[in-house]
Amino acid sequence: MKVWAASLAAEAESWPHVSVRSFFGFSALYRQERIFAALPRTKSMWTPNSIGSKIETPSMRVSKRLEADPRIEATRMRKSRWFRFELSGDKDLHDALDWLAAAYASARKPANRRK
Numbered sequence: 001m002k003v004w005a006a007s008l009a010a011e012a013e014s015w016p017h018v019s020v021r022s023f024f025g026f027s028a029l030y031r032q033e034r035i036f037a038a039l040p041r042t043k044s045m046w047t048p049n050s051i052g053s054k055i056e057t058p059s060m061r062v063s064k065r066l067e068a069d070p071r072i073e074a075t076r077m078r079k080s081r082w083f084r085f086e087l088s089g090d091k092d093l094h095d096a097l098d099w100l101a102a103a104y105a106s107a108r109k110p111a112n113r114r115k
Contacts, residue, residue, distance in 0.1 A: 001049050004087055004096075005039040008051065012037070012100050029100070036107040037100050046073075046084045051096060053103035054082050062102055071095070 009020050009027045017032045025043035028035050038045055038052040045052050058066060058081075066072050071086045085092075085099050 001040055001044070001087070004049075004090075004093060005041065005051065007093065008096055008100060009039050011097060012104065015104060018104070029104075031104055031107040034107040036103040046075075047086060049087045050084045051087070051100075052082050052084055053099050055103050055106040056081055058102075058106070069095075072099075 005027065009029065012018050012029050013020050015031075019030050021028050021030060022041065023038065025041055026045065027039045027041050029037040029039065036054050040048070040051070044050060055062065055066075066074065066083060069085075071088075071092065073084045073086075075082050075084065083099070083103075085096055087093070087096055
């Protein structure tokens with residue numbers, strides 16, 4: 001899983017405005033200042049072979065894809081919608097990257113700033 005997570009983080013880090021930061025045993029992926037994914041580095045958030053992506057308001061098309069994918073499980077963490085994607089082999093890396101891309105697209109809006 002460490003190799004998969006590192007590969008996914010390296011690919012995502014090549015996207016515009018993406019940074020990777022260490023976060024309590026995870027590699028947190030940010031689009032500017034908005035977190036959109038968490039990849040295991042030294043520990044996992046859910047299961048040992050899962051990654052998390054944040055899609056706050058999925059479109060109807062994305063919602064249908066989320067519901068249809070048996071490797072996806074939804075959860076709520078502090079008012080945000082997180083999705084767990086379970087990897088079982090190298091064949092899942094392409095789909096994991098697709099879900100990270102969906103989360104990246106969801107994070108395109110600027111974060112609300114406190115006044």
